Amino acid sequence: MAMSVSMPLGGVQVGSYDSYEQAQAAVDYLSDEKFAVENVTIIGSDLRMIERVTGRLTQGRAIAAGAAGGAWWGLFVGLLLGIFSTSGTAWIGSLLLGLGIGLVFGALFGWMGYRATQGKRDFTSTSQIVASRYDVMCSPAHAEEARAMLARFSLRG
Structure with a gap:
């Protein structure tokens, strides 16, 4: 019977960041350095949905x-x-007719939806899903090289 070792989704962690933009910048740096x-x-952990009421x-x-x-x-x-x-004249007429009919039906459907x-x-609100942490994962065969590059990236500032 063959034994197997479970690999985390995405491979081995090579970096962890507080924002998606930081994780994206790290992967962009790897790309700039010709890393595969x-x-x-990029895996986001501890997801939360944030809904901002706009009015x-x-x-x-x-x-x-x-x-x-x-x-x-x-x-x-x-x-x-x-x-x-x-x-x-017919072109402008069709344009104005379409605009007017669309406006009336849109207003009617907006009112019916509200009612x-x-x-x-x-x-009204906007919502987004955010994570509290973003891990950059890499396949085990390339993990050490990625860690070394990301260490240089973090020293850059």
Whole structure:
């Protein structure tokens, strides 16, 4: 019976950083030094979801956001339909018609979406997943070389 040793996902740890930008800079340094970066993995640990509330969502804001999105789609459809127009006036007409219809339907759908939530989530926000630590991992065959290079990288400042 063959024995096997479990290898951590990504290989052997060759560096650990507080931010993704620092880990990315370390891997970029390895790449600049002509290291075989296809053997490198960045692993984020202790993940957290951070949601930042950006404002209050009112019926007016929901309608305005829907109208803006609908206007863009209407403009796009108007441009596509304008390809088949025979004159400049017809092209502008299809553009304005698409814009107007998109604006109205977007506002209507924005209002319906707002009403459907029944005030359960009347705020806007952005969310992101962040890790408390980012480990740079490397395949065992190249780990010592990567560690030596990253030691020089950390001495750079």
